[in-house]
Amino acid sequence: MKFRVTLFFLLYTFSSFAQTAIYQAFEADSAAEPRGGMPYLTTFLQSNLRKPIAAEAQGIGGRVVVTGIVEPDGRISDVKVVNAFRPDYDREAVRVFALFNAWKPGYKGGKPVRQYVNIPVTFKPNPPFIYENGARVSYFDGADKLIADSSKAQFKQTVPIDSLGIPSGDIVLYKARGKAWKEETRMPLIRKENGVRGASGKSGYLIGYQNGIIQWNGLLVTVDDKGAILRQTYFQDGKRSGTELVYHPTGLVAEKTEEFDDRYVTTSWYTNGQIRQIQSSAKQKINVPTPPDHVLTYWEDTGRQMVKDGAGRAVYQTRTPLPTDTTKFVAFVEEGQYENGFKEGVWKGRYADDSYSYEEQYDKGICQTGKARQADGTVLAYKEVQKQPEFKGGMPALGQFLASNLRYPADAQRARVQGRVFITFVINTDGSIVDAMVLKGVGYGADEEALRVVKSMSGRWHPGYLRGKPVRVKYNLPINFTLQ
Structure with a gap:
């Protein structure tokens, strides 16, 4: 009896060892590979890498080689550094590579197996800059031209940023006074609620800077109620500029939108790192109808490509707040055909609980x-x-x-005050105006007058509509006060 028990134990141990065998790529009948191929993994890595600020300030580029085990279910595990470059780059390479869990596993004898993979993670060099005492420092000459020699500078600007490059304090412009610097102007860091409440019931925040007419300028960061980054957008005088990133709660990039001359190109990913979709959108032009979005490719989260070169059928699943209770969410499924990158024929959408549905012809x-x-x-x-x-x-x-209803306040006329007053308000479903308030004013009674006129517009608007149903829409209106 003792012999039999010992034999069973030995067999059990051998079986467990066989199940956990890890193969090299050359030992597998077919090697593990990223779904979609290496180009999509490279795009994923470059989109998610956050260059440590100390290295970015020095403009340093380099390469870290990481290794991991592709599991039979396509996940990556046991991520480590094989060839190190510097500790901060090494940590970041491991963090990002561990987020990618969209692999085709290796196969041996017709079965998926565990397999080692080695991947180079490249940090591209960049123009260096001065980073002192937690702030990016720039020097300018008398013509506001950026210069490297601080001894010849007439102005110095400091932009406080944290280790990830996120704004952390007021932007201050100094003017040279002999050998000293005297503060000239200051642009305060804005931190305001974004109106989106998280699981805690508290709102997240917008963090960034606004110019004199309340337009966002520079990097604008959206964080949730726990401080996790949800979105990063660059603005130039109130207009989106450059690249915009939207994040999953895990810290993985959900969408990356790049700006080109006449359009935006957006690449999106699922939470496992699987590429989801690539589409382009034309930039809006005044008094010119905006062409519909153009979808180039679309994948399911399993890695199955459904739309290729603009042709195929897509099924989208998202979570959306219920109209009757915005604290509760329901799955929203939309599906239809693409031809030449555009929606074609019948498209349908519905809530998972069947409380709402639509059908459209394109x-x-x-x-x-x-x-x-x-x-x-x-x-x-x-x-x-x-x-x-x-x-x-x-x-x-x-x-x-x-023109007929706006009156120039006497105090503003006497003080020769001119400028724009920015009013924000909500156009209700019946065309009435609610929640009107001054965003940015010029004083001397002009703010109150602009607000009075906007409120007098109540009932003079056609409401906004979404799929045939009137909806509340927030509206911003600039009102000019100009002396003749």
Whole structure:
């Protein structure tokens, strides 16, 4: 009896060892590889790498080689550094590579097996800059031209940033006074609620800088109620500029939008690192209809490619807040066909609980007709998926209304005050105006007058619509006060 028990134990131990065998790529019948191929893994790595600020300030580039084990289910485990470069780069390379869990496993004898993979992670060099006492420092001559020699500078600017390059304090501009620097102007760091409440019930924040007319300038960061980064966007005088990143809660990039001359190109990923979609969107132009988005490729989270070269069928699944209770979420499924990159034919969408659904007919990406079934069974017909609020009579009528009703305050006239007053308000579903307030004013009674005129517009607006249903829309309106 003792012999039999010992024999069973030996067999069990041998079986366990066989199951955990790890193969090298050359030992597998077919080697593990990233879903979609190495180019998509490289794109993932470069999109997610956050260059440590100390290395970025020095402009240092380099390469770290990491290793990991691709598991039979496509996950990566046991990520380590094989060839190190410097400790901060090594840590970042391990962090990012461990986020990629979208592998085709290696196979041996017709079965998926555990396999080692070695991947180089490249940190690209960049123009160096001065980083002192937790701030990026720049020097300028009398013509506001950036210069490297501080001894010849007329101005010095400091931009406080943390180890990840996130704004952490006021931007201060100093002017040279002999051998000393005297503060000239200061742009305070803005931290304001973004209105999106997290699981804690508290709101997240927008962190960045605004210029004199309340336009965002430079890097704007959105964080959740726990301080995790949700979005990074660059602005130039209130307009989005450069690259925008949107993050999953895990810290993995969910979307990367790059700006080109006439369009934006957005690449998105699932939470496991699997590439999801690549699409391009035309930039909006004044008084010119914006062409529909152009979808180039689309994958399921399993790695199965559904749309290739703009052709195929896509099924999108997202979580959306319920209209009746925004603290609760429901799965929203949309599906349809793409041809030449545009929606074509019938597209359908529905909540998982069947409380809402729609069906739309498309031609070359443009909605021709649509109908949406509401929770109460009501069916709404429409031709435009989204329709912005509009002043009755259009922009000419809005301009005429302001010209006829706006009065220049006497105090402002006497003080020769001119400028723009920015008013924000919400256009309700019945065209009325609520929550009107001054975002940026010029004083001397002009702010109060602008607010009075905006409130007097209540009921003069056509509301915004989403799939045939009127919705509340926030609207910002600049009102000019100019002396003749």
